Amino acid sequence: MLPGTDRMPDVIPWLILVPLVWASLAFLRGPGRGGRLALAGLAVQTGLAVKLAMQISISGVQSHAVGGWGAPLGIDLYADGLSAILLLLTQVVVLLLVVYARAYFIAHPEGVSYFWPLTGYLLAAMNALFLSADIFNIYVTLELLGLTAVGLVAARGGTESVGAAMRYLLAGLMGSGLFLLGVALVYGTYGTVSIAVLAPLIEAEAPSAVFVAVGAMLVGLLLKTALFPFHFWLPPAHGEAPAPVSALLSALVVKASFYLILRLWLQPFAPLVTTAAAQLLGLLGMAAILWGSAMALSQTRLKMLIAYSTVAQIGYLFLLFPLVTVTSQEAAESALQGGVMQVVTHALAKAAMFAAAGTVILSLGRDDIGGLGGVASRLPVSIFAFALGGITLAGLPPSGGFIAKWLLIDGALNSGQWGWVVVMISGGLLSAAYVCRVLRRAFLPMEAGARFNSPARALEWSAFTLALMSLLLGVRSAEVLILLGIR
Amino acid sequence: MNLNEALPLLVLGSSLVPGLIIFFLAETRFRLRTALNLAGAIIKLLLIGYMIWGVMDNQSYHFRHTVLPGLDLALKADALAILFVSLSGALWLLTTLYAIGYLEDSPHRSRFFGFFSLCVTATVGIAMAANLFTFFFFYELLTLSTYPLIVHRGTDVAIRGGNTYLAYTLTGSAVLLTGVVWLYDLLGQVDFTYGGTVASLGSEYDGQLKIIFVLLIAGLGVKAAIVPLHGWLPQAMVAPAPVSALLHAVAVVKAGAFGIVRVVYEVYGAEFSESLGVLPPLAVAAAVTIVWGSLRAIWQDNLKRRLAYSTISQISYIILGTAMLGLISTVGGVVHLVHQGIMKITLFFCAGNYAETLGVHKISGMNGAGRRMPLTSAAFSIAALGMMGAPLTAGYVSKSYLSEGAQQANIIWAEWVLTASGVLNAIYFLPILYRLWFKSQPPAWPRKHIQARGGKETAWLLLIPPLVTAAATLAAGIFSESNWSPLFWVKIIAVREYSP
Numbered sequence: 011m012l013p014g015t016d017r018m019p020d021v022i023p024w025l026i027l028v029p030l031v032w033a034s035l036a037f038l039r040g041p042g043r044g045g046r047l048a049l050a051g052l053a054v055q056t057g058l059a060v061k062l063a064m065q066i067s068i069s070g071v072q073s074h075a076v077g078g079w080g081a082p083l084g085i086d087l088y089a090d091g092l093s094a095i096l097l098l099l100t101q102v103v104v105l106l107l108v109v110y111a112r113a114y115f116i117a118h119p120e121g122v123s124y125f126w127p128l129t130g131y132l133l134a135a136m137n138a139l140f141l142s143a144d145i146f147n148i149y150v151t152l153e154l155l156g157l158t159a160v161g162l163v164a165a166r167g168g169t170e171s172v173g174a175a176m177r178y179l180l181a182g183l184m185g186s187g188l189f190l191l192g193v194a195l196v197y198g199t200y201g202t203v204s205i206a207v208l209a210p211l212i213e214a215e216a217p218s219a220v221f222v223a224v225g226a227m228l229v230g231l232l233l234k235t236a237l238f239p240f241h242f243w244l245p246p247a248h249g250e251a252p253a254p255v256s257a258l259l260s261a262l263v264v265k266a267s268f269y270l271i272l273r274l275w276l277q278p279f280a281p282l283v284t285t286a287a288a289q290l291l292g293l294l295g296m297a298a299i300l301w302g303s304a305m306a307l308s309q310t311r312l313k314m315l316i317a318y319s320t321v322a323q324i325g326y327l328f329l330l331f332p333l334v335t336v337t338s339q340e341a342a343e344s345a346l347q348g349g350v351m352q353v354v355t356h357a358l359a360k361a362a363m364f365a366a367a368g369t370v371i372l373s374l375g376r377d378d379i380g381g382l383g384g385v386a387s388r389l390p391v392s393i394f395a396f397a398l399g400g401i402t403l404a405g406l407p408p409s410g411g412f413i414a415k416w417l418l419i420d421g422a423l424n425s426g427q428w429g430w431v432v433v434m435i436s437g438g439l440l441s442a443a444y445v446c447r448v449l450r451r452a453f454l455p456m457e458a459g460a461r462f463n464s465p466a467r468a469l470e471w472s473a474f475t476l477a478l479m480s481l482l483l484g485v486r487s488a489e490v491l492i493l494l495g496i497r
Numbered sequence: 498m499n500l501n502e503a504l505p506l507l508v509l510g511s512s513l514v515p516g517l518i519i520f521f522l523a524e525t526r527f528r529l530r531t532a533l534n535l536a537g538a539i540i541k542l543l544l545i546g547y548m549i550w551g552v553m554d555n556q557s558y559h560f561r562h563t564v565l566p567g568l569d570l571a572l573k574a575d576a577l578a579i580l581f582v583s584l585s586g587a588l589w590l591l592t593t594l595y596a597i598g599y600l601e602d603s604p605h606r607s608r609f610f611g612f613f614s615l616c617v618t619a620t621v622g623i624a625m626a627a628n629l630f631t632f633f634f635f636y637e638l639l640t641l642s643t644y645p646l647i648v649h650r651g652t653d654v655a656i657r658g659g660n661t662y663l664a665y666t667l668t669g670s671a672v673l674l675t676g677v678v679w680l681y682d683l684l685g686q687v688d689f690t691y692g693g694t695v696a697s698l699g700s701e702y703d704g705q706l707k708i709i710f711v712l713l714i715a716g717l718g719v720k721a722a723i724v725p726l727h728g729w730l731p732q733a734m735v736a737p738a739p740v741s742a743l744l745h746a747v748a749v750v751k752a753g754a755f756g757i758v759r760v761v762y763e764v765y766g767a768e769f770s771e772s773l774g775v776l777p778p779l780a781v782a783a784a785v786t787i788v789w790g791s792l793r794a795i796w797q798d799n800l801k802r803r804l805a806y807s808t809i810s811q812i813s814y815i816i817l818g819t820a821m822l823g824l825i826s827t828v829g830g831v832v833h834l835v836h837q838g839i840m841k842i843t844l845f846f847c848a849g850n851y852a853e854t855l856g857v858h859k860i861s862g863m864n865g866a867g868r869r870m871p872l873t874s875a876a877f878s879i880a881a882l883g884m885m886g887a888p889l890t891a892g893y894v895s896k897s898y899l900s901e902g903a904q905q906a907n908i909i910w911a912e913w914v915l916t917a918s919g920v921l922n923a924i925y926f927l928p929i930l931y932r933l934w935f936k937s938q939p940p941a942w943p944r945k946h947i948q949a950r951g952g953k954e955t956a957w958l959l960l961i962p963p964l965v966t967a968a969a970t971l972a973a974g975i976f977s978e979s980n981w982s983p984l985f986w987v988k989i990i991a992v993r994e995y996s997p
Contacts, residue, residue, distance in 0.1 A: 407634040423682045435671045442667050450656050453648050488565055
């Protein structure tokens, strides 16, 4: 295409540059500063993500050659409907979490020191990950994402936070190490790391080294996604961190590695994946649902309950693999749509729940579930946000989670896989059970002599907005799914 | 969007919008809250009146919003929807009045009325749902919006009752959802249509359709409290009286029964259900529930619990009528949807009055209450006689159509069940009436603080609603042949269901 004909301004690189810039500025301003920069940066990023989504829906998949040098020599960036959905989701969730975090760290200053720059770098890494078109670039972004996330967990200091961060670091490094091994093997075999170039090569011929590579990459990513039994690092990391960090990690960071599994499974490695592998992922997902829910049902601390709920909900996402692998086009399409809706609605709902829990804990000064009495009357907006998030997790109408569950069940029925229907239905009921554990406490009267501080409005309403969005997606899912259809 | 499309939405909005505003009102804004509640309820009734006019004039009211390709949220106002919408609209207004009087000065009224309005919105959505997806959507919304009402008092018992309710109903809806998605998978969009739609699938699907029928009915049966899925209902009694009244008359249990009516007539179709052989088991389940509920009611001393078991029994009249093939039994079943509603709400209003004014919760403490509260007790007596099926009441109309329907369908045992249930109803209602009117008053009533002022028996907001519904119970019986009775309307529906 000739320059200047009908070229639209390229937003892709800016989605990575903007967070890098404001994060660096925030770093220069010193510890605890930079909330306003973050807010401005995210407003811009959200605009960019909307713009990208519109460009994609008008003129299809977008790509960008960094510095004018495309593959195979330079780096290609690439965005289709799926990337656009995740980019948009990320910017919107973080925008609201920034509003939340600014108020949160006023009331709770410990842990704020490097929150803003680290969040900025994390966003740059995550946006780059969603835009990457080659597996080496993916490795780089994955590593950067892991390190910034660990930094956020450790930032609060104290033995428990640092302990949790160390576990997280270990799991993250092992995960990305395995991924790198896979990348090296693939490069050694085919001499390229570009996803687009790899796809036909793999389809033509795949020596056994490639199977090893795919296995290593898959296990590495499962470690990072915290699928059962690799979930050991998640509850302490997500449960110990300050509430905005927990929300960020649970809502988005685990989704990034899940996105990679999904993308690689569907695109270059599709010829290699087998029904057996897909069923295994589904079974692990089922185990995660059962284990995560059982653990959530027995937690005494609010944030740990939510963290274990994430373990269970990640399991739910993996139920999609048996439905998209070697099944009819119709079943696969429905399941993929359901899976992506689940990613989106869970991210909004989980961010809302962690944020609401943070507000509750700030106000009460304690985080045991037994001490929640009176919250329903003192903090109605927060408990409402928590409940709406819970409705989404349980997949009940009118939430977006309901549409996700409907599509997944439809996919399972369509491909004749009855067992998974039972798992999905029971998973929803288990979520309702642990959400209800919290709500029933909240409706009890306040304990005598309990302390209570009124929270800032921004804390309550940002969580509520997130929850409301997860709910409203139930009646406006078509837009998301149309975007998903652009590949 | 023209008016005919907007009207179903407006009917929903007339309770949804006030509800959402009320959530954010301060506790002290008593006047504004009351004004919003009443304005919403009256506007809803006016809109419904306009729709009745239109439906008689062969207008059709449809609204459709595509959520996903092949998955529409669709509302319509057909004759059956109008029947249920009018019942909910009218009883909502009365219950709101009652609740305003009942909750005077109690805490968290904004929360209460907010969820109360959501609950009615969900009920109206269920009534007007034009397909199974929409039905399920509002059915779940109803589950969720009633939970906070049941646990409203925040006591341990209330919360336990609420949790039992959620455990039963959420499991039920999970089963229902499986059936719904399965049916969508076979048929595409499952719109409610006179005469049903599934017959078009062909006989090779009969096996699957039977399983789906079981899933749907089991899912709906939890809310309709079919034995053995009824365990939550007596426990949900801990809710404040206006909630119990609405729950037993229009909202929750009725939603289950209404769903069964829709599934049998407008998804499967009466004739096709009969040929599948799924109706006799349903009739048996209903019969067992009728007898079991009545038997259990006899042993309850707590008035609200006795009424709860009575509801279990009475709701299955509707299901029995639906499960017997034939025009007359359909009329009997569907008309009981309305008749049971007005009678049962009267009983619950009165039970609330005894509890609030006299502090009497147990039947053994009701001696002589008829002389202390004559109007309330008269209303109670009319409704109780109606439940027994006494002539000149609404209950008589339902029962006579059901019996005749059983004869026509040649199901002799159903007649026996109806007779037995009438006797059992008398066994558990007549002693209450005897205590009310013929025993002498105790020297002092348990509750010292009495709301009644200036010689009236109780606050007028608590008195008017039961009097109105008791009068309606009589009117629906005496004027059942007029063109404005529920019976007349139900006959129109029944004819349409059998001649699509």
